[in-house]
Amino acid sequence: MGAGRLIAVLVTALLAGCAPATAAPGGSSGAQAARRAPEGSYAVGVRTLTLDPRSARPLPVTIWYPASTGGVAAGRFPVVIYSHGLHSRPDLHAGLTTRWAAAGFVVAAPAFPHTRQGAAQFTRADVRNQPADGWRLIRHLGRLDSDPTDPLAGHLDLTSIAAAGHSAGGFTTSGMFTEGHPARLRSGIVIAGGGLPGSFAGPVAPLLFVHGTADAVVPLAVARAAYARVPGPAAFLSLLGQGHGEYLTPGNQGFAPVLATTTDFLRWTLYGDPAAGARLATNARAPLTRYETHAPALG
Template sequence: MKRFVAGLVGVVLLIASAACGAQAPHAASFAAAPAITFPVGIRIVALARGPARPLPTTVWYPALFAGRDAPIAAGPFPVVIYSHGLHSLPARHAEIISRWVAAGFVVAAPAYPRTREDARNFTRADVRNQPADAWYVVGKVLALPVFAGHLDGSRIGAAGHSAGGYTTAGLFTPGHDHTLRGGIVIAGAGMAGAFAGPPAAMLFVHGTQDPTVPIEAARAAYDRVRWPKAFLALPGQDHGAYLTPGQPGFAKVLATTLDFLRWTLYDDPAARGRLALVG
């Protein structure tokens, strides 16, 4: 993601109240969302879904102290799989990811083999293969011995920007695992077969002046969702300036996405209430 020129300040959040109850889909009794801010640890994991699909994955996690390979804090924590856009890398999304992690989430972000910034044989057509890559990474991260006992495989979320937003939508197809409780589609839209299977809450985040993925594409995907859903529209904003700290819209995007994650992955009623009151 490049640093874009900022647009107008302001957001509008539309939430489908008829479908949304006080709890997230597949609600269960979990520990409350952490009330503390965690240091952020980082670990790089060499994963691959076969020799032709290397998936080097950056895992950000709540830690005992900040830094590379720091010990993970006492969990268990929900896990979010994050997908980057075309010609991008996980590190370009570290600013917002690290803030989610500090609030009590583990975030795993693979670098996709054919759409990453330095990809050989780049092709946008490979996005259709990325949902399977993403779910493969989830399973591998959950099984890492270094995180044993600290991750909760029953609380999985997904998020992504641009082509990563399409990848995120593609995770929610018929037969998707019931542990996938919510998705955040940022500057993206739907994918064939998306929004079917077990109910899962969806949040769409989009700039109204996005020149890359028109907001109408995101609204069309939003309209197809028959689950609890919300749409955060950022007036005057482009394809992603609002993901950069200090840019107009960043604070609202961070607050809204955090509340969405707290609601869907911690069943936090206060976070759900804040979502309903925005706009």
């Protein structure tokens, strides 16, 4: 099957079986038609907060959101949970996350207690606990959306959520797609990462893998093995000859196709934008990248 035909199959399957529902006023889920994806771009606002600051596992969070004069832009916006890698921080990924926010997404990025840069008790073993932190953040966002005193109230579409992350954050992202995960987790982007035990189960959700073919930190074979395990629609964007994440820095080689592909993937899966889905195969810019897909039958 040719690339164009396969993309068409993926788009049709998603819109038939996984189209996002728009949240009704007040935060309740509604079976309304998918909204149009925004045209143009927004200004971007940022805020920080800390979940459970007096607990054994406080979670600082940075939130980027579409903004207008005076605060959050009008409307409800799908949510992306973005997870950083080992010895990293949310602000170090702002080159990508702010551009997603400008495209019409609220991006919430936790700073994990035991893997972030400067963690008092650093341990990579804590990655296994980070998917639960992602769900804790989603629940907190639900409280903000229903709190009439919060600036984000009424602006979060928590029926259309994606998870994304780099390196250990990519493994964290995979770990959110386990048996029993809510269907409102509609898609995932795994950047320079792989799968955790139990990943890629539960409701079918499209997944995009982004990986440098010369990655010496997380070998390409790790991501390829995870990609092969995905039971539903999946795509793989290879950054030819690149390493562990230099393509995430604006101005570096590979950043433009990564930004275009990930943004269109989010527009496709969270806004139900078929034009964005159709562009995915053409966003890759040879000789920098290679794009491929697999589309097992949906149940």
